[in-house]
Amino acid sequence: MLIKKAVLDGIASGDIDLLFRTWDAERVHAGSTQRTAIGVLAVDAVEETDPAELTEEDARRGGYASLDALRHDAETRDGTLYRITLHLAGEDPRIALRAEIPRGRELTALRDRVLHMGDWAVPTLEMIAAQPGVRAPDLAAQAGREKRPFKASVRRLKELGLTESLAVGYRLSPRGKAVLSAVRRATASA
Template structure:
């Protein structure tokens, strides 16, 4: 179930607890835990509803500007039924803790055995180490660029990266990826220690601000929320690609850390 950044932010903030979708059949079930850019989102209910029964309160709880806006958003695929999906925020993604956990030698052997199984089951042959290495060499590089370097289709490449992410070996950034501390330990065990650029300290920019805003911030050497807090909102708004929505999401993310824009 795909969710827009605004929906995700609303679920995390507690202002959104419903979503409406046109599906040919339910695509999620009660108890489904969706791992998203803001953390885990849990599905609490799924029911088919008539479009005519939707009310303004439904629109408000879904984060829509109005009932009319909600119905307009559901105008496409009118031949399919409307499903009302209950949502709640389930906390941070447990993979975040896993990524920061450096495995010992015994655990590394277990991880490598799992990677061997992925390689053996793949139609393209061994890919896990190659993918880890290219991400290690090219942090924060767009997935299409990495896929092209490997001669792979982007969707297939991203699907495989998600398999590594499930094991806590990679992490997704606002643009591109990087190896987690766990992933670095596993690759170093295979290839020997590698000299890497120092990791940036601080909280990465939220993925929900979008690629244009991320590129604009990187261009002025702003890579973390802590760095954002050194800028005024007006100065950031003057950067091409940083719009009001990105600024609001940066402000919300900084607020969770007790930070805000400079004055």
């Protein structure tokens, strides 16, 4: 679920605790979570909603300037309107993971995992290490890959705490630097 920065800021401040989405089918459910730029959001409830029953309170809690603005937004899309109640559940756990330097068995396991992820993993780590802050489309072109699959690959590395997104591009985390160093040592001695 894409959420605009201004809405995320409202959720972080506690001013927004409702989202409204028009979908062909429910795409999130109560109890699910989503990582965002502000941290992990927890979905408390998802309810089908009739646009005619929306209130000024809904508009305020959803970050809309007015009830008319909310209704206009809801009625300009085809599908069912869903009212999603949510809250900020905490920090993205990958942030703390990035700073954790693996040692011993954990480092060996991460090194081996990267080496077995596919022929894209090590070159991607190397490119990011050599070119922090370079745009994803530029890195993808250098790798001879399409942007979307390239970004999906970087997200897999990010899940392990090895990379972090910048305003533009990526960089290796301290954890990523340690793992890349272990990979280099393993491939140099092979």
